[in-house]
Each structure stands twice: as structure tokens, then as C-alpha cells.
Amino acid sequence: MTTLLVNATLLPCTPDMPVIEGGFVHVEGERIVAAGAGPAPALDGAEIIDVGGDIVMPGMVNPHCHMAMTLFRGLGEDVDDRLYRYILPLERTFVTPPMVRAGTALAAYEMIQGGVTTVADMYYFETEVARVVHQSGMRGVIGQTIADFDPPDHKNADEGFALMDELFAEFSGHPRITPSLAPHAPYSTDVAVMNRVARWVDDHPGTPVQMHLSETGPEMEWASKNYAMTPVEVTAKAGLLREGLIAAHCMYVNEADIALMAQSGVAVAHNARSNGKAGRGIAPITALRAACIPVGIATDGAMSGNTLDLFAQFGPVTMFQKIAGGSRALMPAMDVIRMATLEGAKVLGMADRIGSLEPGKQADLIRIDLSAARLHPIYDHYSMLVFAAMANDVRDVMVDGQWLMRDREVLTLERKKVLRDALQIASEFKAEMVRLDAQHR
Amino acid sequence: MTTLLVNATLLPCTPDMPVIEGGFVHVEGERIVAAGAGPAPALDGAEIIDVGGDIVMPGMVNPHCHMAMTLFRGLGEDVDDRLYRYILPLERTFVTPPMVRAGTALAAYEMIQGGVTTVADMYYFETEVARVVHQSGMRGVIGQTIADFDPPDHKNADEGFALMDELFAEFSGHPRITPSLAPHAPYSTDVAVMNRVARWVDDHPGTPVQMHLSETGPEMEWASKNYAMTPVEVTAKAGLLREGLIAAHCMYVNEADIALMAQSGVAVAHNARSNGKAGRGIAPITALRAACIPVGIATDGAMSGNTLDLFAQFGPVTMFQKIAGGSRALMPAMDVIRMATLEGAKVLGMADRIGSLEPGKQADLIRIDLSAARLHPIYDHYSMLVFAAMANDVRDVMVDGQWLMRDREVLTLERKKVLRDALQIASEFKAEMVRLDAQHR
Known part of the structure; x- marks a missing residue:
């Protein structure tokens, strides 16, 4: 399985914290093979994803x-x-x-x-x-x-x-x-x-x-x-x-x-x-x-x-x-x-395996959608991420080369079941709180 | 123009700050005629919007x-x-x-x-x-x-x-x-x-x-x-x-x-x-x-x-x-x-006209979509709004009885033109900043 993300605003989060316009990430299996400034390598059989200038950064x-x-x-x-x-x-x-x-x-x-x-x-x-x-x-x-x-x-x-x-x-x-x-x-x-x-x-x-x-x-x-x-x-x-x-x-x-x-x-x-x-x-x-x-x-x-x-x-x-x-x-x-x-x-003692987009590291990465008006203008991508971006701007998520989310749809957990199970227990909590409040009075 | 929002979790934000399940808001022209617990009145020719339990509250x-x-x-x-x-x-x-x-x-x-x-x-x-x-x-x-x-x-x-x-x-x-x-x-x-x-x-x-x-x-x-x-x-x-x-x-x-x-x-x-x-x-x-x-x-x-x-x-x-x-x-x-x-x-000296959903006030209101998993469970709607909700959860916006946004699409301003004009000026700022940085050195 080869995946190539191209046309990215790449924030590899290596120690010098560069911002690379027109960047790419090359993933083979669960690992990153290469990440950097374009042009991306020509790879037979790769899934090529043009992220249209969106940010790609470590999970x-x-x-x-x-x-x-x-x-x-x-x-x-x-x-x-x-x-x-x-x-x-x-x-x-x-x-x-x-x-x-x-x-x-x-x-x-x-x-x-x-x-x-x-x-x-x-x-x-x-x-x-x-x-x-x-x-x-x-x-x-x-x-x-x-x-x-x-x-x-x-x-x-x-x-x-x-x-x-x-x-x-x-x-x-x-x-x-x-x-x-x-x-x-x-x-x-x-x-x-x-x-x-x-x-x-x-x-x-x-x-x-x-x-x-x-x-x-x-x-x-x-x-x-x-x-x-x-x-x-x-x-x-x-x-x-x-x-x-x-x-x-x-x-x-x-x-x-x-x-x-x-x-x-x-x-x-x-x-x-x-x-x-x-x-x-x-x-x-x-x-x-x-x-x-x-x-x-x-x-x-x-x-x-x-x-x-x-x-x-x-x-x-x-x-x-x-x-x-x-x-x-x-x-x-x-x-x-x-x-x-x-x-x-x-x-977590894992800096040798995750935390930055570098050759040999696990392919844990996210794509941030930059389409929201409230993110612009962008003079500094770090300021934008810290002060203007929100969880909803995350579009895709990959861990170990596997997509966990695409276009905001979580692929590994079933939304309906997750919410139903949680709300069932929450309703039991609510009933017990009524009892605890009565005791408290 | 009559609009009836029904099946709302209504937060009218009147001084006692109630939370009304199954609430409705009745808007005529630019004003609120009624807002409270259901059932909603039967109104000929009204646009009826079932908000499916979403929050309706003042803008x-x-x-x-x-x-x-x-x-x-x-x-x-x-x-x-x-x-x-x-x-x-x-x-x-x-x-x-x-x-x-x-x-x-x-x-x-x-x-x-x-x-x-x-x-x-x-x-x-x-x-x-x-x-x-x-x-x-x-x-x-x-x-x-x-x-x-x-x-x-x-x-x-x-x-x-x-x-x-x-x-x-x-x-x-x-x-x-x-x-x-x-x-x-x-x-x-x-x-x-x-x-x-x-x-x-x-x-x-x-x-x-x-x-x-x-x-x-x-x-x-x-x-x-x-x-x-x-x-x-x-x-x-x-x-x-x-x-x-x-x-x-x-x-x-x-x-x-x-x-x-x-x-x-x-x-x-x-x-x-x-x-x-x-x-x-x-x-x-x-x-x-x-x-x-x-x-x-x-x-x-x-x-x-x-x-x-x-x-x-x-x-x-x-x-x-x-x-x-x-x-x-x-x-x-x-x-x-x-x-x-x-x-x-x-x-702003406007508490007699806006700020709560009450009969006679201007119809300035918003609908908050509760579908995101991160909002649940909800034990307290105010806690949820303050600590878990975000701008993206706002789905519809009305001022003076006019919809300014439906399903997150702004109806009064043209998104492309707004962004294009803003980014054009931002690019001029960026060029000037290069000059100012050079002066600073």
C-alpha cells in the first residue's frame, strides 16, 4: 500500500518547525518513506491524494x-x-x-x-x-x-x-x-x-x-x-x-x-x-x-x-x-x-517513532481543511492553528498508514452505536443523580 | 411572513434561564409573537421548521x-x-x-x-x-x-x-x-x-x-x-x-x-x-x-x-x-x-428589543446543531454550550425575522468575493511587512 499526499502545506514538525508550501508525503505500509518539498516522486500504483493546499501535519x-x-x-x-x-x-x-x-x-x-x-x-x-x-x-x-x-x-x-x-x-x-x-x-x-x-x-x-x-x-x-x-x-x-x-x-x-x-x-x-x-x-x-x-x-x-x-x-x-x-x-x-x-x-517516550513527519517514522498524520473563512488571512500557520483553527477543521486522519477518518467520517467506529451506548449509560447517571440530590437535601 | 420553529430545545435566555424541551418559537415579520413549551399553535400558511431537538436560543x-x-x-x-x-x-x-x-x-x-x-x-x-x-x-x-x-x-x-x-x-x-x-x-x-x-x-x-x-x-x-x-x-x-x-x-x-x-x-x-x-x-x-x-x-x-x-x-x-x-x-x-x-x-442599551426570545422582541435567533459526538452526553445545556460547543455547531441564524444563514450557508454575503477581497489586501500587507522587517534590521 503506497499513498502519496501532494500539494500540501506541509508542517512536518521537525525541530526547526518549517512550513513547506507545495509539499508531499510518501507513505508505504505503516511508515513514512519521504516528506518534503515537491515535486513528489512518480510512483506506480500509488494512491495519489491532492490535498489542494490543505495543511498536512503529524497526528x-x-x-x-x-x-x-x-x-x-x-x-x-x-x-x-x-x-x-x-x-x-x-x-x-x-x-x-x-x-x-x-x-x-x-x-x-x-x-x-x-x-x-x-x-x-x-x-x-x-x-x-x-x-x-x-x-x-x-x-x-x-x-x-x-x-x-x-x-x-x-x-x-x-x-x-x-x-x-x-x-x-x-x-x-x-x-x-x-x-x-x-x-x-x-x-x-x-x-x-x-x-x-x-x-x-x-x-x-x-x-x-x-x-x-x-x-x-x-x-x-x-x-x-x-x-x-x-x-x-x-x-x-x-x-x-x-x-x-x-x-x-x-x-x-x-x-x-x-x-x-x-x-x-x-x-x-x-x-x-x-x-x-x-x-x-x-x-x-x-x-x-x-x-x-x-x-x-x-x-x-x-x-x-x-x-x-x-x-x-x-x-x-x-x-x-x-x-x-x-x-x-x-x-x-x-x-x-x-x-x-x-x-x-x-x-511518551515515542519521539523516535511518531510526532513528526520524517522518513522511517510511523505514518500518523492529519489533514487540516483551510476552507473556513474564519481561518483567513493566514500570515503565520502556527498562529492560525493555535488561535483560529478548531477540531472541526480536521478533515482526514491516518495512523500507521491506515485512514481512521476521511472527509470527517470516522471509519473505524460506528457513530450510531457509539452514541447509543454512551447515552444509555448517561440516562442511568441522570436517574442516580436525582437520587443523590434527594439524599443531599 | 410567518415562521414556526418547532421541536426545539428552547433556551429563551429570559432572566430565569429556563431550558424548555419540545419548545417552539413563532415569528411574524421581524418580531417574535410567542416562544415557549409546545404544542405550537396551528398557523395557516406558516413556514414550519422542525429543528429535531436542536437548541434554539437568542442570537x-x-x-x-x-x-x-x-x-x-x-x-x-x-x-x-x-x-x-x-x-x-x-x-x-x-x-x-x-x-x-x-x-x-x-x-x-x-x-x-x-x-x-x-x-x-x-x-x-x-x-x-x-x-x-x-x-x-x-x-x-x-x-x-x-x-x-x-x-x-x-x-x-x-x-x-x-x-x-x-x-x-x-x-x-x-x-x-x-x-x-x-x-x-x-x-x-x-x-x-x-x-x-x-x-x-x-x-x-x-x-x-x-x-x-x-x-x-x-x-x-x-x-x-x-x-x-x-x-x-x-x-x-x-x-x-x-x-x-x-x-x-x-x-x-x-x-x-x-x-x-x-x-x-x-x-x-x-x-x-x-x-x-x-x-x-x-x-x-x-x-x-x-x-x-x-x-x-x-x-x-x-x-x-x-x-x-x-x-x-x-x-x-x-x-x-x-x-x-x-x-x-x-x-x-x-x-x-x-x-x-x-x-x-x-x-448596548437594547435589552428591550433583543437578547432573549420573548413576545414582542425582534426575531434574532440561532439554531445549534447537536449532532456532534463531542457534545454528548448533555447533563447541562449551559455547560455544553460553554465548554464543548463551537462556532461550527451553529446551523441557522435569523435577524429581524430574516434568515442570514441556513445549513451553514451564509445567504447575505458572497463567500468567494468576501475571501478574494480580503486575501488581496492581505497579500499587500505581506509585501509591506517584508519592507518593514528590512527597515527594522
Whole structure:
């Protein structure tokens, strides 16, 4: 299978971030053979697609998500105690393998439509998540959560590790699914479990680990009270602050934390909308990146950030840094797109395989339709992508050389079934919320 | 002409903000006759449109824009000195009636596609702006700028007032165009001109006045140095802090300013994306609204905020207040939609005619298509509109009972001509930028 995309405004997202007019991409099987300025090579039997000047760029990387939580989108919005009032009770009752499949399918559908080709997920029943991501055609780093607050799929750490073993048994070696470990957060797993995860990684080098880190005020107090440390320092003490750790949020890291993180080789998943919506503040992303810590742009779950495309994150990501630093020049648009592509791939330890359009890399790419009036004039393609484009402008999506979407039609998931399954469970949530509200009064 | 929209999820945006399933709207000519829960009345000869459960709500109000500046969208993005390096030199050379017409048409096209039905504009050659807004079918408060920095269309205040007279002569009494005065800002018109505007309004009661106020650091310094006052106090001294003043930005207003503003009956146009992108900080919108000052959600010009739809503003508007106040509960989604509709109409002094779907009001309404997977599940329609919907979800737009857009096709402006005219001028800007960059080196 040979595909040739021609007449592209090519944004390969290689480190120098060029914009190549009249560019082409040559895909053979699952890999990119060539990408650059035209003329395209003459290839017998190739499917030739003239994109008419549309942008072709790498598929985007979402390094922190809870896909199944799409079913909680907007539930209890603006209610300060919604976690305890709604979310945790609903999770205890309703999080089952069918619920996880339904929510994950809806999430995959939305992400494909928004140009996200790789997602890092952590939630419950992650073998089910991996199966749905496999079916969707997306690439995923799929992490089984291990937590000590009696989560829906395990009663203790042993059971959590058993679920993880199941995930690894089914998906190790899969071309698109990378199984991963996901200790929930320092305060919700404690040092012993983090240490056990670290030993597991010692035995299985290169396994990515996902964890919430330095996200909330109570977490900071927990670390201070129990260890007289920051959560980052507790993580280091547990042996888990190491290359391969994808640390989500990092809202409250201080200068010493940042130095320790840089030294340790960890990476950060930044969740601007989720943090902003929670009123938590602005994560010190400019300082983290100045310390050469790779930072990716993440959506968090739809319960927290409401959307799963990166376009909806771009504005908050750059505006928050400009506001925090008091300058229009901070977090320029080009850096935002860098974080959404190659830097995001680096966060997941995959920069050698995805994140840019280069010979030998996996053919994960998207086409952005430039026909909308609201995108024009275009003086700077990065500014246009960050400040004017939206998920709807993504027209085609390819992963590993396979089309997941053409002309906005998702080819790997059945729209009607995805929506029907999701809305069925949402109606059960609504009924339960009525009961919870009655209890609350 | 009778139109009946049936089977709607009706958000009339009346003060109690109900959500009415199975609702209808009955339009006769340019007015709403009835809007409420079904069944709809049987009406002979009516055009009956079954919206299939889609949302029908008031058209949105954008109370601060520089429509023609759409041609500067993304120009010099992230460059700290872009105003002096690019924008002012380009404005001096290129702002002519044809440029203003081209930029305004592109802006109107984008706003209609994003569900904005009423805009307040202030820029140059505003009679041209009013003509294009008239043609577009939108409703507009169109303000001729008066400034003392040698702007493109007048050399002194007398010439500025002459342009204003021209605008009023052509458009006074127009059903959709309200001519307005727009002294640029306190520092750029000074007390004498503001006072002249105030005297003009004394003679023409009810005329809306648009002005940038308390927007920038240098403005604060100017007021302090020259008058030992805040810009709000200088405006009061000039007699212009009064009902009918639409004050744009109000970034740096203090408690005393807010009290003075509330007492004076002024209203505020909040430009979250523009302020955020400039790194200026977060306007005290929660405090302004707590003082019962009406606040509308504005886009500013596309040079500053890049998009002209309100959906792209909703996230910043609510997240900025949540971050500034440290709570998820601040600026709830329902209030955001209130500001985009009835409260925005109040900002423009039009709450008796537009901003909600009620008998006797002008028929300015939009239909929001709910078919996108990313909008679901929907637990709360306001949360969905604020955090998940986007401009592309607007399907139909009506102003004064006339359809401006059906099935996303704008009916009043010719897409090809709008884009061709805009891109022609953008290519001239690009050539001039090369020259300016060469000078800069």
C-alpha cells in the first residue's frame, strides 16, 4: 500500500518547525518513506491524494486522559463539591467493563475527529480500554490505575497489579498499544506502592508510568504533613522519579522540584483547561520547559476539561503562560504546536517513532481543511492553528498508514452505536443523580 | 411572513434561564409573537421548521469589535512590539474605504457563521462599516472613532466629528444600524474631546458611546501623571461616565472605580482572549458583575483575539474568573450564556428589543446543531454550550425575522468575493511587512 499526499502545506514538525508550501508525503505500509518539498516522486500504483493546499501535519499527542470519563462530561458543572457529591458515588456504582468500553469508544471517536492520533490513558478496567483503542485504530499508552481508595476495579494493590498483568499479557508487543502502569498519585498510593511500581519497571525497562503529581492543595498538605516533603520529593524517595514517568498536572512544583525533575528525566502532561476550570491556577510550564523538561498538551478526562481535542487547549495553554508572565511573547504559537506533536511524543517516550513527519517514522498524520473563512488571512500557520483553527477543521486522519477518518467520517467506529451506548449509560447517571440530590437535601 | 420553529430545545435566555424541551418559537415579520413549551399553535400558511431537538436560543451579542481588523488576524503574532513595528505603519498606509469594506465583510461572514447577530464596532470610515453590516443583515452599533494620534481617516477632532455626522445622516433611524460615537480612549482623545462627545450626547439622548477604558499600563500612567486620577475618574470628570457608555476592557479598575461605574450606569465589554493573549492579566469581571454593572462578552478585533465568535471566548471568560478567585464555582456556565445574550443586549442599551426570545422582541435567533459526538452526553445545556460547543455547531441564524444563514450557508454575503477581497489586501500587507522587517534590521 503506497499513498502519496501532494500539494500540501506541509508542517512536518521537525525541530526547526518549517512550513513547506507545495509539499508531499510518501507513505508505504505503516511508515513514512519521504516528506518534503515537491515535486513528489512518480510512483506506480500509488494512491495519489491532492490535498489542494490543505495543511498536512503529524497526528497530535494527548499525553493524559481518562477516556471512559467522557460519560461524565459536564456532570455537576460548577458545583464545588461535585467529586464527593456525584463523581465518586457514580463511579462506585457504574464503573464496569461495559461502561468503560462505551466511554472509551465515545472518547476515541471525538479524539479522531479532533486530530489526536496518540493518547495516554489511565483509568479502570484498562484491558477493556486497550481493546477499544485497538479497534479505533488510534495509538495508545494504556495504563492500569493502582490506588488505595477502594477504586471500582480492585480492592487492594495485589488486585491492581493482577489487572496490570492481564493488560500486559494481552497487549505487550502490540504495534499501537503500549501497556503502562498508573499509580494514581502519591497521596492515593503511598510510598510502598510507588516503590513496588518502581521495582516492576526495574524488571521491565522502558515501561511508561503515568501518575498525577503535584495537582491539588490537599496533596501538597499530605506530603508536607507525612513526609515534610513535596510530592515530587516523595516520588523521588519512592524511586519513581525517573525516565519514563509521565507526570500529569505539576501545578505546584517549586524551583527545587523542577531541578529534581529535570535531573531525573521525567516528562509532564499539562492540562490547562482542566486546571483552569477547577480554579487551581496556572502550572509553571514556562519554567518547566526552560529546564528542558518535555511538556505535552493534555485534555485530562472530559469530566474535567470537557473536550478531548487539543485545539480547545491551545488558547488556555498559551494565554495562561502569557498572563502568568505578563508578556505577549511567552509561549509562542510555534511552541504550542511543538508540544502538541514532537514534544508530546517525547513525553511518551515515542519521539523516535511518531510526532513528526520524517522518513522511517510511523505514518500518523492529519489533514487540516483551510476552507473556513474564519481561518483567513493566514500570515503565520502556527498562529492560525493555535488561535483560529478548531477540531472541526480536521478533515482526514491516518495512523500507521491506515485512514481512521476521511472527509470527517470516522471509519473505524460506528457513530450510531457509539452514541447509543454512551447515552444509555448517561440516562442511568441522570436517574442516580436525582437520587443523590434527594439524599443531599 | 410567518415562521414556526418547532421541536426545539428552547433556551429563551429570559432572566430565569429556563431550558424548555419540545419548545417552539413563532415569528411574524421581524418580531417574535410567542416562544415557549409546545404544542405550537396551528398557523395557516406558516413556514414550519422542525429543528429535531436542536437548541434554539437568542442570537449572541458581541459588544466590542473592530471588524475591519480581521485583515490583521495573526499578523506579527507573539511579537511584543508588533503594534509599533507592524500595525500602526500598516494602518497608516492601507486603511482606506475599500480595505474597511473588505475586512468588515469578512468579519460579518465569520460572526454570522458563529451565531453572533449583533455587534458593536468602532474603527475608521465607519459609514462604510455600517453599509457592509446593513448588507450582511446583522444588527450593529456602529461607532466612528475620534482620536488625536493622527488616525487614518481624520487629522483632528473636527474632521472626526464630521465623519460622525456623515454616519448619523445616513443611518439614523435605520432598523438594524444604531450610529454611535467612539472616542478612542481617555489618553488618546483627552478631556476636551470626551467633553465634546458628552455635550453631543446631551443633545442626542440615548446615543451609545464606545470607548476603550482602563485597558493598558501606559493609560494608567497617563491618567496618574496628568490628572492624579484613574482613567475612570478622568472619564467622569469629562462628563462621559454615564448611561450609554460601553467601556471596553476595564482591566485595571479598582474598587472606587467600580463603585463610580455602578453609580454612573455604564456597561462593560469584556475581551478575555484579547487581554489574555496580550499578557495583560484578568479583568475583575466577578467584582464588576457583583456591583450590578452589566458585562458583555466581546471578541475585540481579530488582530487581538483572532476569532470573532463568542464560543472561543467562553472558556477564557469562565476559566480566568475561576483562576483569579480560586474556585470552580465562580462564573458558572449559565452566567456566561447570560452575558452572551440578554446581559450583552443590556450593555448596548437594547435589552428591550433583543437578547432573549420573548413576545414582542425582534426575531434574532440561532439554531445549534447537536449532532456532534463531542457534545454528548448533555447533563447541562449551559455547560455544553460553554465548554464543548463551537462556532461550527451553529446551523441557522435569523435577524429581524430574516434568515442570514441556513445549513451553514451564509445567504447575505458572497463567500468567494468576501475571501478574494480580503486575501488581496492581505497579500499587500505581506509585501509591506517584508519592507518593514528590512527597515527594522
